[in-house]
Amino acid sequence: MLRLYNTLSKTKEEFKPIDPGKVGMYNCGPTVYDYAHIGNLNAFLVADILRRQLEYNGYEVRQIMNITDVGHLTADDVNQADTGEDKMLKAVKRENKTPADIADFYTEKFFEDLKKLNIKKAAYYPRATAHIPQMIKIISGLIERGLAYEINGNVFYDIAKFSGYGKLSGKKIEDLKVGARLEEHPDKKNPWDFALWLKAPKEHILKWKSPWSLGYPGWHIECSAMSMEYLGETLDIHTGGEDHIFPHHENEIAQSEGFTGKKFSNYWLHNRFLLIDGAKMSKSKGNFYALKDIEEKGYIPMTFRLLILGSHYRSNLNFTENGIEQAKNNFKKISDWINNLENISQNIENPLPAEIDFSYIYLKRFEEAMNDDLNTPLALSVLYELITETNKLLTENKLGEKNAKNILVFWKKINKVFGLIIEKNITEIPAEISALAKERKIIRENKDFKKSDELREKIEKRGYTVEDLKNNNYLIKKL
Numbered sequence: 328m329l330r331l332y333n334t335l336s337k338t339k340e341e342f343k344p345i346d347p348g349k350v351g352m353y354n355c356g357p358t359v360y361d362y363a364h365i366g367n368l369n370a371f372l373v374a375d376i377l378r379r380q381l382e383y384n385g386y387e388v389r390q391i392m393n394i395t396d397v398g399h400l401t402a403d404d405v406n407q408a409d410t411g412e413d414k415m416l417k418a419v420k421r422e423n424k425t426p427a428d429i430a431d432f433y434t435e436k437f438f439e440d441l442k443k444l445n446i447k448k449a450a451y452y453p454r455a456t457a458h459i460p461q462m463i464k465i466i467s468g469l470i471e472r473g474l475a476y477e478i479n480g481n482v483f484y485d486i487a488k489f490s491g492y493g494k495l496s497g498k499k500i501e502d503l504k505v506g507a508r509l510e511e512h513p514d515k516k517n518p519w520d521f522a523l524w525l526k527a528p529k530e531h532i533l534k535w536k537s538p539w540s541l542g543y544p545g546w547h548i549e550c551s552a553m554s555m556e557y558l559g560e561t562l563d564i565h566t567g568g569e570d571h572i573f574p575h576h577e578n579e580i581a582q583s584e585g586f587t588g589k590k591f592s593n594y595w596l597h598n599r600f601l602l603i604d605g606a607k608m609s610k611s612k613g614n615f616y617a618l619k620d621i622e623e624k625g626y627i628p629m630t631f632r633l634l635i636l637g638s639h640y641r642s643n644l645n646f647t648e649n650g651i652e653q654a655k656n657n658f659k660k661i662s663d664w665i666n667n668l669e670n671i672s673q674n675i676e677n678p679l680p681a682e683i684d685f686s687y688i689y690l691k692r693f694e695e696a697m698n699d700d701l702n703t704p705l706a707l708s709v710l711y712e713l714i715t716e717t718n719k720l721l722t723e724n725k726l727g728e729k730n731a732k733n734i735l736v737f738w739k740k741i742n743k744v745f746g747l748i749i750e751k752n753i754t755e756i757p758a759e760i761s762a763l764a765k766e767r768k769i770i771r772e773n774k775d776f777k778k779s780d781e782l783r784e785k786i787e788k789r790g791y792t793v794e795d796l797k798n799n800n801y802l803i804k805k806l
């Protein structure tokens with residue numbers, strides 16, 4: 328039974344889909360005027376792990392992620408995504424390209440990042456600019472229902488008219504007056520109303536015809552339009568970063584529920600921010616990382632995936648040099664373990680049988696951890712415990728081919744959720760090396776350790792080594 332923390336109810340709830348066996352999930356996707364930063368990638372990885380766990384539990388998941396190719400962002404701080412100047416237009420000036428070229432280029436880069444991180448492909452990645460008619464339909468509906476108003480070609484949502492406003496974030500309209508980052512516009516009746524459609528100034532490149540003006544949509548409306556277009560009026564799960572709870576997701580609820588009169592999403596999952604050395608990531612602070620920056624530092628993308636798995640999605644992951652170095656070591660530990668297991672069958676003779684079928688017990692603990700609101704750090708610790716136990720059995724010469732195979736079956740099962748790509752390092756041991764190792768074993772049985780050391784040297788000169796196990800057994804490894 329999968330339990331998920333629902334931001335809407337602020338409790339862990341048992342997950343129940345609308346249609347038995349099927350899940351419709353929407354994830355707020357990237358803006359494509361620049362490279363995705365590792366905070367965005369964290370959110371996409373969390374969505375991927377959630378999808379994989381749902382599939383592990385037997386659900387068929389239809390995942391939709393939008394591509395925001397009409398700009399809406401202003402501040403350099405990635406956590407302020409609601410007001411001001413259009414970042415796409417900024418990129419147009421910076422790179423001297425058309426908005427479509429910029430969107431295509433960074434969408435391509437985004438897909439490359441997903442591939443490198445082994446993030447499963449969503450069923451569909453709808454683009455905002457291809458769904459303007461759907462947005463116009465919802466805006467018209469909201470005006471008809473008296474929830475939105477038009478002034479001078481601009482349309483705003485009258486949030487005081489929507490009684491459920493604030494149910495996700497816990498914010499009250501009264502609180503919004505003070506300190507909230509509210510979008511300013513002279514045509515707004517109330518400062519806390521938000522834009523659904525804006526009349527385009529002359530110099531604005533991206534603009535579309537609408538019943539109100541030649542203009543462009545507000546940011547929030549795209550997610551209501553595209554999620555309902557591909558998943559129906561009520562979603563099972565909607566995810567995003569915690570910065571989206573307010574105003575973005577609160578506004579999505581107001582738009583969608585105001586339009587359909589139905590509940591918009593049954594479960595809302597939000598990941599906490601990723602911090603860099605304890606601080607929020609921002610371009611102005613110079614601590615803004617894309618995946619390529621991490622790769623340039625010499626870390627493979629799988630190291631970053633493992634780093635994310637090592638922290639619970641509802642706690643702030645602090646990205647540090649030490650942390651990624653630790654993840655690198657852990658990744659090597661897992662890779663060595665897998666490769667050892669794969670090599671065991673061909674290189675170990677007559678092992679003593681291990682007495683426990685530990686993979687079953689570990690599997691149960693893994694499942695319990697993951698089904699408890701995706702507790703990935705606990706699930707990983709189960710894996711690390713198994714690695715320690717396996718390595719101990721190996722040196723005691725208790726790990727035979729059958730055990731190794733059982734553990735590999737266990738690994739393949741849990742790795743469907745972890746999604747780690749391990750480079751296979753299976754070594755076909757050359758006959759010459761096998762013969763030398765066998766010769767050395769006989770020499771060791773006769774306790775001629777000087778000769779045995781010479782043979783080890785000979786083996787190592789050829790790029791292999793032998794690890795001595797109990798009862799004079801051994802494991803050959805590539806150096």
Ligand SMILES: [Zn+2]
Pocket residue numbers: 354355356550575
């Ligand atoms: Zn969204």
